[in-house]
Amino acid sequence: MKKTAIAPANIALIKYWGKRDASLNLPLNSSFSMNLSELSTTTTIQFRQLKKDEISLDGHDATTEDRERVVRHLDRIRKIAGTSFRARVVSRNTFPTGVGIASSASGFAALTLAATRALGLRLSEKQLSLLARRGSGSACRSVPDGFVEWVVGKRDEDSYAFSLHPPDFWDIHDVVVLVSRRMKKVTSTEGHSLAPTSPFFQVRLRDIPRRLSLLKKALKEKDFSTFGRVVEEEALNMHAVMMTSSPPLLYWEPVTLKVMLLVFQMRDEGLQAYVTLDAGPTVHVICQANDAERLARKLRTVEGVIAVIDNKPGKGARVVEEHLF
Amino acid sequence: MKKTAIAPANIALIKYWGKRDASLNLPLNSSFSMNLSELSTTTTIQFRQLKKDEISLDGHDATTEDRERVVRHLDRIRKIAGTSFRARVVSRNTFPTGVGIASSASGFAALTLAATRALGLRLSEKQLSLLARRGSGSACRSVPDGFVEWVVGKRDEDSYAFSLHPPDFWDIHDVVVLVSRRMKKVTSTEGHSLAPTSPFFQVRLRDIPRRLSLLKKALKEKDFSTFGRVVEEEALNMHAVMMTSSPPLLYWEPVTLKVMLLVFQMRDEGLQAYVTLDAGPTVHVICQANDAERLARKLRTVEGVIAVIDNKPGKGARVVEEHLF
CATH class of the missing domain: 3.30.230.10 (Ribosomal Protein S5; domain 2)
Structure with a gap:
């Protein structure tokens, strides 16, 4: 079938x-x-x-x-x-x-x-x-x-x-900012195996339950500024572990940092937006629905940005009727 | 007088x-x-x-x-x-x-x-x-x-x-790469006071005597690759602590990262050079005397670099006879 x-x-x-x-x-x-x-x-x-x-x-x-x-x-x-x-x-x-x-x-x-x-x-x-x-x-x-x-x-x-x-449940957005066409040099699979070589990894692990419960509480209460702060802290924490692995893993590109600094600057100017990054150079900007369009428009103007994709919270996996062949 | x-x-x-x-x-x-x-x-x-x-x-x-x-x-x-x-x-x-x-x-x-x-x-x-x-x-x-x-x-x-x-004692160089004219937003004095807010700071502190003695041994033995690896590991360790402070401190600029990635790439291609950074966006590239000129020439071509200054190990403070007034 x-x-x-x-x-x-x-x-x-x-x-x-x-x-x-x-x-x-x-x-x-x-x-x-x-x-x-x-x-x-x-x-x-x-x-x-x-x-x-x-x-x-x-x-x-x-x-x-x-x-x-x-x-x-x-x-x-x-x-x-x-x-x-x-x-x-x-x-x-x-x-x-x-x-x-x-x-x-x-x-x-x-x-x-x-x-x-x-x-x-x-x-x-x-x-x-x-x-x-x-x-x-x-x-x-x-x-x-x-x-x-x-x-x-x-x-x-x-x-x-x-x-x-x-x-x-909560209309927050993830404005995804693509900054690189390069394949990452170190795959996530290899990265996972290097994680324990960071002197900071055990501290990170011990602290995760606290941060996870903070995040879930902020989500339940729809407290966006706490939510965003925890999200950003978590991302920087993981990247700090990556960069102190042996050998060090640096997943950021110059444009990654340019986008991050722009988001920090816009936040200083009053826009509530926070960054997170997975094991790659793509920046995810977490913001409230009202701010997503303005943010996406601004981020599209950054030199070196390849594409900006505005996401809402999405459904999980489901069966559909339209086949690809 | x-x-x-x-x-x-x-x-x-x-x-x-x-x-x-x-x-x-x-x-x-x-x-x-x-x-x-x-x-x-x-x-x-x-x-x-x-x-x-x-x-x-x-x-x-x-x-x-x-x-x-x-x-x-x-x-x-x-x-x-x-x-x-x-x-x-x-x-x-x-x-x-x-x-x-x-x-x-x-x-x-x-x-x-x-x-x-x-x-x-x-x-x-x-x-x-x-x-x-x-x-x-x-x-x-x-x-x-x-x-x-x-x-x-x-x-x-x-x-x-x-x-x-x-x-x-050892003819190694520090090729200093200036990448920004902006004054840093958070002074070193403020930064020092934030250091203990990083969850990783105590781990860093405990590990420093080991790293210091590794560095001194590599210096004494003029083992450049060990020396350079320790230097770079130490810099990334400090910046990982900075970026996980509350609030996070990110001293890098996009061009900082561009220079760092270029040095990593040149190292992959066989040039022994390692980066270190203080509490600011300036990149210091530590290399052996023979490689300094080539490295400096290459780094001067990077867009966004303001100046490249090639340093040898220097004397300390001394009295001189030529007055400024």
Whole structure:
């Protein structure tokens, strides 16, 4: 059967950095994210008698590395369903590839949902989240709706993500500012393994529960300035850990910093906006709905900025009827 | 009597960040620096019967803030000498002001030496270093020659700097890259007081003795790659602490990062060069003598770079015969 699913990218507000089990993608800390309304992956899959999996990503055959990762994930799902059929997979992102948006979260969430449905499996949201996590850690957060917590858990079976609030709970935006077409030199996977080499990593880990509960409280109370301050503090904390790893990881580009400094300046002038960054040069500017358009307009004028994409809180992974093939 | 002294700026290789006593400028950790051959302050002073101190810095009357700081320091010296004479002070830097080179180290070292000599005091190098420290902490390191350690000490009388190696011990360079004319928004004095608000500060402090002894060993053995790695690690460590302070301190400009990334890239291509930064956007590129000219030439081509100044290890503070008035 042919099935198509769509899944959002998500921005981590409390970050996932450091794994306790690299093969299971078990994290060292709980994390928290918001799904993004405008950045998503759509994946259509059909299992058939084929010699090998046929995988097309954004109109091209997958690279060897991407292919292996997808096939490994399909193997997990085939094992659950008890089939040896190969699959035709066609996947498209709403955003340009290779500009610093990690597409593995939305990609593996969409693949997990589409593939399980195509094989007739009806997994619960929790089961889908657990399974997506095996493909790419942060993909587990792209399964539930809106504002999502990924609990660190104690073992494979209880490290999954769930929705804490639906997308319409709070109308805040993530204005995503793309600043680079370069592929990052150090992948997130390699980065995770370097995290514990920072002398600051253990302090970071110990402090995360406090920051996570601060963030959840500010979210519940819709206290935007506290929320924003925690979000920005968390991002700088992770990047401070990265930059003190051995070897040091510097994910920022000059334009990254230009955008950050501009946001700080606009905040000094009264606009409530806060920055966060994942393991890459893309800047995410978190702001209230009223300010998003003005902010996006201003950020588009910055020399070196490639694109600015204004996002609301988004839905999680869902099945859709329009197939890609 | 009229006396003139010259004192070098210094680049901290193990940084001074955080004070245990702000009025005495007593540090929380030992630090280590290299004096710079091409960046210095020359100061001429004459004590006379005047209504008030007349202070000219780089051809202009000192600002109120600078003036107060200089007068407070002159008062310390007048007290030691037992005089109430006011002074005429004329001071000049070899480098442009307001482009991100802290001139307080060279400035207070030169002032301390010139003023004590003009009042007929003959202080030892240790006494001069202790006294210069009262004017500006890092000024104590601009008193001795070459490669200098400032010991954290236990009290006022034993927190001073001394020369570990003369300037000609090792022919390494500091290629100073000026990238901004903007005055930094947060002064070092304010920054020092924020240091303990970083969750990482205590870890940094505990780790400094290890890093300092690694650096001194690499210096003694003239092991440049170890030396450079420690220097760069230390700089990123301090900036990670700064960026996780409350509020966060980001001293980098976009061009700062551009220069850093270029140095990393040149290193990937085989050039041994390492970066360090003080509490400002200026990048100091530490390299071996053979590579300095090529590096400086390349860095001058970077858009946004204001000036590149190639320094050797420099002498400490000394009296000279050529007066500024």
